[in-house]
Amino acid sequence: LRATGRGTLTVVADVEGALITIDGEVAGRSPVTVDDLGAGEHLVEASAPGHEHVTYTVAIEAGGRRALRVELPEEARPPGRLVIRGATPGASATIDGEARGALPLVLADLASGPHAIVVEAEGFETLRTTCEVQPGEDCVIEADLSGMPANVVVRALGVSGAEVWLDGARIGPVPFEGELPSGSHRLEVRAEGYESHVEQVMLGHAAEPRVFDLDLQRVQEGPTEEERLAEVERRESEASGAVTHGAAPLPVGLAAVDASVGWPYLAEARVGVGLLDFLDAGFAMRTFGRLTEFEARSRIGFRPIELLGVGGQVRLGGGVGPDDVNSWFISIEGLTSLYFGGHGAVTLWLALDLHTDQYAYAETDSSVMLANAGRQDMARFRLGGSLEWAIDRNWALFGNLEGILASSGGGRRVYGDILDIGNSDTQFYFRLGGTYKF
Structure with a gap:
């Protein structure tokens, strides 16, 4: 039991700023004085980073003053290590005259203090240095030897x-x-x-x-190095500015893959490759679930001037779908393009499409089967346009818009009620996508 009355305690630690607690409550940082401390025994604790935690019991007399000096021993630290790193083939190290083996080395058995280090490898200059090992610390040497000439x-x-x-x-x-x-x-x-x-x-x-x-070989007759470099630069420039929907075909040997989304075909993939200076060809597949079409195409064209292209394209193919849905088509297109140097192009086209569709359902309600529904054969004139932007040598973006100018039989029934939304053939179509050229 503590006596009645109060006293004063001053605590000074040999580590400045050490944290002092009295009876489990923080009193402050050393040096610290606590007034009005009850008479009797008190538990004093001190702690500091890197030092051991210490505890003292101190008796305080009523009306008295007491000073306590606290000593905090340093925490024991593991022995230091010597680390020698290096990628020189065959390099080995000698420590204080004793061979310690090939690099890399990690030594934890060395006494604290400086050590003489020699790193050698046949055909390379010798490295001589010293390193001081301290408890709890790594002494690191990067031993990348310079080769003898x-x-x-x-x-x-x-x-x-x-x-x-x-x-x-x-x-x-x-x-x-x-x-x-x-x-x-x-x-x-x-x-x-x-x-x-x-x-x-x-x-x-x-x-x-x-x-x-x-034994050097003579250069064979042919283009000079400058001419070859100029030709490579020209082809790279053509590839960078090439577009897949323009009037001019892809450059010879350049292939391109288009991927797009749109209406009425929700997804489409196209592949094309340049065959001749005036000709390319390709293949496409597109779908909106009810009908999946496959197409082969060929395009001829040229650029009478750098900024203008004219050409024509023939596309033919067919499609299949569930419930005996199928189609066949052929399209003939005339194209004109305005090119923006190597940055892209704007293209317009006018096309004649010939279709024959087997689709036995109403145009605006795909759940209603038509009696005696035969094939729907029709011819349509289509006007379209494309804006393409060449991002770099390999990538481009494009957007297409098309509309039907005239039709021999109204809308295509197979284009109606897509996604069960009760629509008729909108006769207005669009696509947004990207191109990868390689």
Whole structure:
């Protein structure tokens, strides 16, 4: 039991800022003085980061003053480690004159204090350094050794005026004899009128020089390097500006895949490839559930001037669906395009479509079967337009709008009541999609 009366306690820790609690309640940070403390015994605790937690029992007399000095021992820390890292082939380390093996090394058995370190590898310069190991800490050494230079001889048999290049930098004329940096390098020998010799080589220091005796081949007659580069640049420019719905066909060898959504066909995929300067061809598949169509197409066209294209396209195919739904069609289209350099195009087309559909249901109610419903044969004139934007060499976006100008038999019944919404053939269609060119 504590006596009546009050006293004062001052606590000073050997670690400034140590947290002091008295009887489980925080009194403050050292040094701290607590007045009006009840007479009797009290439990004093002190703690600080990196130090052990300590506890004292202190007796306070009524009206008295008491000072307590608290010592907080440092926490015991694990021994420090020496870490030696490096990717040099065959590198090994010696610590304080004792061989410790190949890299990488992690040593936890060293005494605290400085240590002498030597890292060696055949054909590389030796690394000598020191590292001080401290408790609870890693001493890390990055031991990437510099290779000793390699002696190299380069000769081009029967060729004059040749030059040696290393990693894209000119070294000197051939024949060459001298020192080159060790390691993996791109060695190239160039000579006007000859095919360049290019080789990835691993060079290292050795007693004897590394000899390269090269037999360069004469360049065959044909376009110059500048002409070849210009042709590649031209083809890349054509590919970047190519569009799949324009009047001009795709460039020779360029393939493109379109994927789009729209109305009445909810999804469509098209593939095309350039065959000749004036001709491309392709295949398409589209569906809205009731009818899935497959189409083959061919387009011819040209660009009389850079900004203008004219052409024509023939599309033919057919479709199938549940409940004996099927169709056949052929379309003939004339196209005119206005090109925006390599950024895209606006295209207009006028088309004649010939359809024959087998669909035995009402146009606005697909649940109502028509009596004696035969095939619906019709011819329609269609006007459409496309806006295409070339994002880069491989990607483009497009949007298409089309409408029926005239029809021999009204709307196509198979285009009615799509998604069970009771619609008739809207005779107005659209598509939004993207193109990937490769």
